[in-house]
Amino acid sequence: MLEQRLLEKAIGEPGRLIAVEPFGHGSIARFTIDAGERAGDWFVDTSRQPVAEETGFVIRSHEGTVARIWQHPLDPRLPALRTAVDPERLARIAGAAGSEGEIEARVLAYRPGRRAVVRLTQHGVHLFVKVVRPGEAEELVAIHEACRAAGVPAPEVAHWSPSGVVVVRDAVGTPGPVVAARMPAAELLDAVDALREALLGVRTRRIARASVGVRLDWHVERLAAGLPERAADVRALLPGLLANVRRVGPPQVIHGDLHIGQIFCTDGAVSSVIDVDTTGLGDPSDDCAAFVGHAIASAVRNEVAGRSADAAVLQGIAGAAAERWLVDAHTTALTTLHLLGHAIRIVDRNPAAAHLLLDRALVTGGIRPAS
Numbered sequence: 001m002l003e004q005r006l007l008e009k010a011i012g013e014p015g016r017l018i019a020v021e022p023f024g025h026g027s028i029a030r031f032t033i034d035a036g037e038r039a040g041d042w043f044v045d046t047s048r049q050p051v052a053e054e055t056g057f058v059i060r061s062h063e064g065t066v067a068r069i070w071q072h073p074l075d076p077r078l079p080a081l082r083t084a085v086d087p088e089r090l091a092r093i094a095g096a097a098g099s100e101g102e103i104e105a106r107v108l109a110y111r112p113g114r115r116a117v118v119r120l121t122q123h124g125v126h127l128f129v130k131v132v133r134p135g136e137a138e139e140l141v142a143i144h145e146a147c148r149a150a151g152v153p154a155p156e157v158a159h160w161s162p163s164g165v166v167v168v169r170d171a172v173g174t175p176g177p178v179v180a181a182r183m184p185a186a187e188l189l190d191a192v193d194a195l196r197e198a199l200l201g202v203r204t205r206r207i208a209r210a211s212v213g214v215r216l217d218w219h220v221e222r223l224a225a226g227l228p229e230r231a232a233d234v235r236a237l238l239p240g241l242l243a244n245v246r247r248v249g250p251p252q253v254i255h256g257d258l259h260i261g262q263i264f265c266t267d268g269a270v271s272s273v274i275d276v277d278t279t280g281l282g283d284p285s286d287d288c289a290a291f292v293g294h295a296i297a298s299a300v301r302n303e304v305a306g307r308s309a310d311a312a313v314l315q316g317i318a319g320a321a322a323e324r325w326l327v328d329a330h331t332t333a334l335t336t337l338h339l340l341g342h343a344i345r346i347v348d349r350n351p352a353a354a355h356l357l358l359d360r361a362l363v364t365g366g367i368r369p370a371s
Contacts (some may be wrong), residue, residue, distance in 0.1 A: 003029035003044040003067075010057040010069045011038050017348045020222070021111065022215045024049040027222075028112045041072040043112050051076040052134075077113045077133050080164040084118045084129045115277060127158060130166040130277060140166045140277055143206055147276050150201040154276045173264030173271035180260055181313050185320035187268060188260075195263065195270045196287060199253045199279070208256040208282030212289070212337045213245035219340045223358065226347035230358060237336060237365045244333035251281040258287040259294035260317065285334050288325035292318055293338025296360050301346075304353045326364075336365045 001017065008014040015031030024047025031042045045068040056070030073081040083089045090103045101122050108128075109117040116131040132140055137160050144166075147154035155168040180188060212219070220238055224231040255262065256278025264272035295318035302311035326332045343357035362368070 001029075003027070003046065004031065006046075006059055006067045007031055007042055007044050007069060010059060010067075011042070013038055015042055019345050021345075022218045022222075023047040023113055027218075030112065038071075042069065043072065043075070044069050045113065047113070049113075053079070055079075072110075075112055075116075078116060078131050078164060079134065080161070081116050081131045084116065084131050084165065090120065109275075117275075126170045128155070128168050128170070128274075130168065132164045132166065132277070134162065134164045137162055137164050137166050139206065143202075143204060143276055143279050144168065146202050146204050147199075147273075147279065150198060150203065152195070152198045152202060152276070153270065153272050155272060155274060171264045171272035171274055173266040176260040176263040176265065179263075179265045180317055181310075183265070183268065185317045188265075188317065189321055189324055191265060191268060191270050192258070192263065192291065195273060196254075196258075196284070199255060202253045202279065204253060204280055206280035208251075208254050208280035208286070209278035211247070211283050211286050211334070212341060213241075213247075213283075213334055216241055216245055216337060219337055219344065222344050223340050223347065223354075226344060227351070227354060227358065230355070233358060233362060233367075234340070236367050237340075237361065240329075240365050240367070241333050241337060244329040245337065246330070247283040247285070248328075248330050249284075252284050253280065254282045254284055254287045255279050256282060256286070258291050260291070260298070260314075261294070283334075285328075285331040288321070288331050289334035289338050292321045292326060292335050293342060295321060296339060297342035297357060300353050300356045300360065301350070304350065304356065322364075332364060336361045339364060 004014045004017060013033055015033050018030040018032055020027050020029040023045065026046030026048060028047065029044045033039050033042065048065055053076060055074040055076040056068060058068055059066045068076065070076060073085050075081050085105050085107060087103050087105050090105060104121040106119045107116060108119050118129040118131065120127045120129060130140065141157050141160050144154045144157050155171055157166060158169050159167040220234055224234040227234065255273065255276065257275055262274050263270050295314050299311045299314035299318055302314060326335060339357050339361035343354040347354040
């Protein structure tokens with residue numbers, strides 16, 4: 001693997017691949033090293049996208065930058081991340097504001113080069129620090145406020161800084177995965193549909209996160225390389241995807257990364273929706289596809305892990321959502337791509353689940369496996 005060879009060239013160790021995501025003209029791959037002076041998470045960025053300041057190794061050729069390599073949390077595009085995961089720095093900041101006591105910082109999500117979410121806990125109270133690229137924080141605050149003004153229950157913004165930090169308060173309600181085991185699937189989907197309807201009233205010109213369809217070729221070729229014995233199955237999906245992936249109709253306000261883990265419910269309604277960072281004008285089918293794809297992927301991971309009851313609940317939600325929303329070839333194609341994306345993220349550490357996800361993608365795409 002190219003990224004692994006580049007990491008070994010830079011630091012002398014190849015590391016163990018954890019995940020890879022498309023970025024710019026290439027990708028950002030995440031590796032881990034378990035022991036020794038290089039222990040930790042390392043990232044190899046082959047996007048060739050410029051940065052304001054280098055924070056790690058740079059490999060160049062006569063044509064320019066080949067790769068950037070850094071160790072977490074020294075992401076060159078998210079300079080505020082270093083502060084957000086440093087308990088000592090956070091304690092000093094809190095102390096200056098008159099709050100004393102130990103602060104626990106835990107990274108809940110991290111998309112290298114794009115954003116991170118860090119949960120801060122002090123005196124049993126949670127705050128969530130969203131770390132974004134400098135210059136994006138004000139826009140992020142604006143979309144939170146626009147959502148709340150339209151009745152979309154996004155978390156309240158407690159603080160923000162142009163350095164790339166937005167601090168939001170905790171969500172209200174019971175987490176979606178817990179609700180899923182208690183609420184009939186149809187009622188849960190009714191609540192999600194009500195949320196999607198409310199999103200249509202958000203006043204914004206912001207563009208939602210790019211559709212999964214814009215990197216169609218990357219998804220197909222990456223999974224074909226990750227599961228070479230099933231490359232024919234993966235590539236068999238390409239004609240149907242190419243024919244149906246383009247958006248139909250005008251853009252509308254969508255969440256941009258809608259799935260069951262993003263919602264909290266109270267009395268049968270969505271009382272909080274998190275990660276509206278991706279919200280803006282986009283393709284309504286993307287939210288449907290993301291929700292179904294995530295539910296199927298979660299069911300598969302639970303199935304492989306032996307948690308059959310959880311898998312059955314999630315598969316039931318996925319089936320009901322597919323029946324409700326996958327009513328055209330376009331939404332179905334996007335869902336298939338989401339499933340390929342989930343398979344790519346786990347193909348190296350959980351190949352059994354990746355194979356099952358490819359099976360689900362083939363079924364969704366209406367193709368019989370060749371293998």
